[in-house]
Amino acid sequence: MADKKAGGLADVIAGRTAIATVGKEGKGLTYRGYSIHDLAAHATFEETAHLLIYGNLPTDSELRRYKERLAGLRGLPEGVRAILEQLPRNAHPMDVVRTGVSALASFEPESDVRSQRDIADRLIACCASLLLYWHHYAASGRRIDTETDDGTVAGHFLRLLHGKPPGELHERALDVSLILYAEHEYNASTFAARVTASTLSDLYSAVTTGIGTLRGPLHGGANEAAMELIDGFGDEDEAEAGIMRMLADRKLVMGFGHRVYSVSDPRSDLIKAWSKTLAGHGGNEKLYRISERIERVMRRENNLFPNLDFYSASAYRCLGIPTSFFTPIFVISRLSGWIAHIIEQRAGNRIIRPSADYDGPDPLPWLPIGERV
Numbered sequence: 001m002a003d004k005k006a007g008g009l010a011d012v013i014a015g016r017t018a019i020a021t022v023g024k025e026g027k028g029l030t031y032r033g034y035s036i037h038d039l040a041a042h043a044t045f046e047e048t049a050h051l052l053i054y055g056n057l058p059t060d061s062e063l064r065r066y067k068e069r070l071a072g073l074r075g076l077p078e079g080v081r082a083i084l085e086q087l088p089r090n091a092h093p094m095d096v097v098r099t100g101v102s103a104l105a106s107f108e109p110e111s112d113v114r115s116q117r118d119i120a121d122r123l124i125a126c127c128a129s130l131l132l133y134w135h136h137y138a139a140s141g142r143r144i145d146t147e148t149d150d151g152t153v154a155g156h157f158l159r160l161l162h163g164k165p166p167g168e169l170h171e172r173a174l175d176v177s178l179i180l181y182a183e184h185e186y187n188a189s190t191f192a193a194r195v196t197a198s199t200l201s202d203l204y205s206a207v208t209t210g211i212g213t214l215r216g217p218l219h220g221g222a223n224e225a226a227m228e229l230i231d232g233f234g235d236e237d238e239a240e241a242g243i244m245r246m247l248a249d250r251k252l253v254m255g256f257g258h259r260v261y262s263v264s265d266p267r268s269d270l271i272k273a274w275s276k277t278l279a280g281h282g283g284n285e286k287l288y289r290i291s292e293r294i295e296r297v298m299r300r301e302n303n304l305f306p307n308l309d310f311y312s313a314s315a316y317r318c319l320g321i322p323t324s325f326f327t328p329i330f331v332i333s334r335l336s337g338w339i340a341h342i343i344e345q346r347a348g349n350r351i352i353r354p355s356a357d358y359d360g361p362d363p364l365p366w367l368p369i370g371e372r373v
């Protein structure tokens, strides 16, 4: 891989955290000490969110209560539904999610009786409701009931999207993807959310900061951009030629590279395995083959490895999820990491306000308006 450039706060230690550690040896990832491999193999997203927000892997009864609580928080206030109904059909789903979270803040503000963890549960439970209520209303005028009895956040999302309960394989695939997306130390959106929290702003404001920052294609928006890239190729050979051209033109190939990992993104192999399984179970095998070829070319030519966003794209396509919902799914999951960080920031707060090296003009004499050219 090419050498890392200066700037962008690369390698700057900007604070402390006990929530996750990323890439100490160029790879590897743990959430509160638990390896991402163990979590992806054995945990559910609800156990993971509990670990991040409440600080421990839940016991049997804690998990049961937590899942019941989440399931009871899927409805939307009438006022929020009315706002979602005003959003145009061609709105970007990230605008919808950001607006929905903002609207909810006005109806259910943070207060002495509504704690930060209450809001965490509420947002994780109803974020899919916000998106999919709008989706169906905008597409067909249908006002769906978002209060389903699905046991998991993944099941709730897929049920609302497709209008029927998902099969076990699909539900588990999305569940694992939510685990993988949940937390990643001082990534841009989490850092931005911490900056907002550090001014003693409210939790919703910190979360909407995170949503806005996640949307860009250099961060969470890369899963959508990767899908568009892969969709542009008819077969593996076309993909190889196209990627070679992009590299020759020094264009970014979305879904590759990472700021903190230098060897591999440990989440990529996990989601790649799911992408392969889904492709073999009625999904799109051609997309998987094209993705693998792109991965091979990127390694061979630039020693660049896929990050979590790359194979998430083909996995989500196999689940029948529209491309523009890929980054909103990242939001549903990352809410758990953002809010864990907001809670941590508040617990040891000092306003985050770095310094800048000034490289503008020396002091200039004041110019009256008539003398300016």
Ligand SMILES: CC(=O)SCCNC(=O)CCNC(=O)[C@H](O)C(C)(C)COP(=O)(O)OP(=O)(O)OC[C@H]1O[C@@H](n2cnc3c(N)ncnc32)[C@H](O)[C@@H]1OP(=O)(O)O
Binding pocket: 001, 002, 003, 004, 005, 008, 217, 218, 219, 220, 222, 251, 252, 253, 254, 255, 256, 257, 258, 259, 260, 304, 307, 308, 309
């Ligand atoms: C879940 C997530 O948010 S993961 C990140 C998702 N984002 C993407 O997939 C977007 C594509 N990737 C990228 O833009 C970058 O790799 C980032 C944003 C992830 C990391 O950025 P940085 O740490 O600043 O990487 P940096 O620019 O130093 O990369 C080093 C070199 O590799 C090149 N490079 C890095 N990623 C890519 C890529 N995806 N395609 C082509 N070249 C790349 C850079 O252009 C740079 O080359 P140069 O020094 O000749 O200019």
Ligand SMILES: O=C([O-])CC(=O)C(=O)O
Binding pocket: 181, 183, 184, 186, 187, 188, 219, 259, 260, 307, 308
């Ligand atoms: O850590 C980063 O820079 C981006 C990333 O992978 C994430 O947020 O999951």
